[in-house]
Amino acid sequence: MDERADPGPASRQAVSRRTERVASAVPIQMMMAFRMRSGYATRRLEPGVVDLTFGDPHELAPDAYVEALADALRPRDELWFAYMQSDEAAQAAAAASLERVVPLGWGPDDLRMTTGGFGAITVAFKVLADPGEEVVYNLPPWFLYEPLALEAGLVPVKVRARLPSFDLDLDAIAAALTERTRIVVVNTPNNPTGRIYPPETLEALAAILERASDRWGRRIWIVSDEPYNRIVFSGSTFHSPAQFYRHTLVCYSYGKTLLAPGQRLGYLAVPPTLPERAELLAAVDLMQIAAGWLFPNAVMQHAVPALERLAFDVPALEAKRDHVVSTLRAMGYELDVPQGTFYLWVRSPVADDEAFVGDLSGRGVLVMPGALFETPGWFRICLTATADSLEAAMPHLDAAIRAARV
Ligand SMILES: Cc1ncc(COP(=O)(O)O)c(C=O)c1O
Structure with a gap:
């Protein structure tokens, strides 16, 4: 028998144990699944769908930002x-x-x-x-x-x-x-x-x-x-x-x-x-x-x-935060007023936050389940969306909590 035919289990393993250890982490598995196989993955680019998941921009970058980069692109030496x-x-x-x-x-x-x-x-x-x-x-x-x-x-x-x-x-x-x-x-x-x-x-x-x-x-x-x-x-x-x-x-x-x-x-x-x-x-x-x-x-x-000379518009974000918090509370959602960041941390109206987030995504609103943060029973809304998109999401959030309560 040719001894080179089967090099043994060690060399059949393509990736390192370090990679396997990282891959075994549940949060990263859930994150990859969320990015590739969830309502977020399939619906986020559909017209009319409101994406309140990651802290991504929802509008073109401001001119001052683009000019700062354009200027830095011109070599001085x-x-x-x-x-x-x-x-x-x-x-x-x-x-x-x-x-x-x-x-x-x-x-x-x-x-x-x-x-x-x-x-x-x-x-x-x-x-x-x-x-x-x-x-x-x-x-x-x-x-x-x-x-x-x-x-x-x-x-x-x-x-x-x-x-x-x-x-x-x-x-x-x-x-x-x-x-x-x-x-x-x-x-x-x-x-x-x-x-x-x-x-x-x-x-x-x-x-x-x-x-x-x-x-x-x-x-x-x-x-x-x-x-x-x-x-x-x-x-x-x-x-x-x-x-x-x-x-x-x-x-x-x-x-x-x-x-x-x-x-x-x-x-x-x-x-x-x-x-x-x-x-x-x-x-x-x-x-x-x-x-x-x-x-x-x-x-x-x-x-x-x-x-460093560009200022983040905290007052505008604060106005958005206040409006969304009071609207959600009026619908019956439980949440604290965040002191900083651009996130809202909201209690899911049903214990199964992933099911609730799935229902919301069916209605065209994408948020992140608490399970991704190892804290089931909650979900996260990101306020980097435009005020108009947030407004468009509100009737769906309202319908979802009503449906959860029947
Ligand atoms: C708490 C926290 N730490 C670190 C990071 C990583 O920041 P960046 O992607 O800008 O490197 C993030 C991004 O979401 C974050 O929320």
Whole structure:
């Protein structure tokens, strides 16, 4: 018999175990199914269908945005499109704006430009934790923490938010910490709930993490995922965990405030007061390269100073939020008024949120089921749709809750 005929099971496996581990994550399986096989997949481009799922733009980008990119496309020197890590002018503009939101004395060299929030979180996970170590985060979560953690070899540890406020459950977080915990992810303003965690909560979390780090003689870090830190409504104030716990890496994405998530742009910021700052920044530089050149394209980086001058219209979004919240409440939906972000987190009128979302999609309104956020019984509405589209969705949302009640 020719021994080369059957090379054995090991070489029949086409993909790595790492890939299999990522593929085994339920949130990513559900996300892929949602994008490829749900009512969203089949109906979203149909005329008259209102898509309230992802934070995508629903109108042409504003002229000022297009002009900022067009201007950045014109080369000023022969190195304009050369290999670029973090561009100094981009870092300076980003640091100045971060300082306005999170005043900690940030300088340009405290930031590294990344391919959006995704790139920043990816690098933070790889730099801070080793395979087998644990990353704690809150449910309902942004659905891609789990695959990013698994890809980095980390073990996701999930802690349910405290109901009914959906604030962090500090007792549950404290109970979840072990000697293997390396990272706690905090996402405020929160996707999907719209909560902004109060300063007292962040202060108490910092004390818990200081004690736990001392107990095990190993630092537990916060990865503060704050792409919505500029989308904060009147009456609410944003505080970053970095203001209470200096062992915090801040991850930011421009995809939300510029409503252009397909243009990958963000940063990872290392607090200037951090004793391990130089070591961390060197590690970030290294991992951005090693993980596949996770720097934004040259054009996007050149555009940052101009993009930083564009303002997100929070008052217009707030008006939309107020109108939709009161209209939904009048129909009988239960929901809190979000303090930030462009999401509404709504209780499904029937326990099976996927069935309810399916019914809504049959009526021509697409939203995301709570199951995608590991929180059945809820659904998420995205307010980036135009006011007219939102208005067009209202009779269908009304009909759906009425039908659910009979
Ligand atoms: C909480 C949260 N973190 C990170 C990201 C990733 O942002 P980006 O796609 O701009 O990199 C998102 C995007 O939806 C998000 O909602």
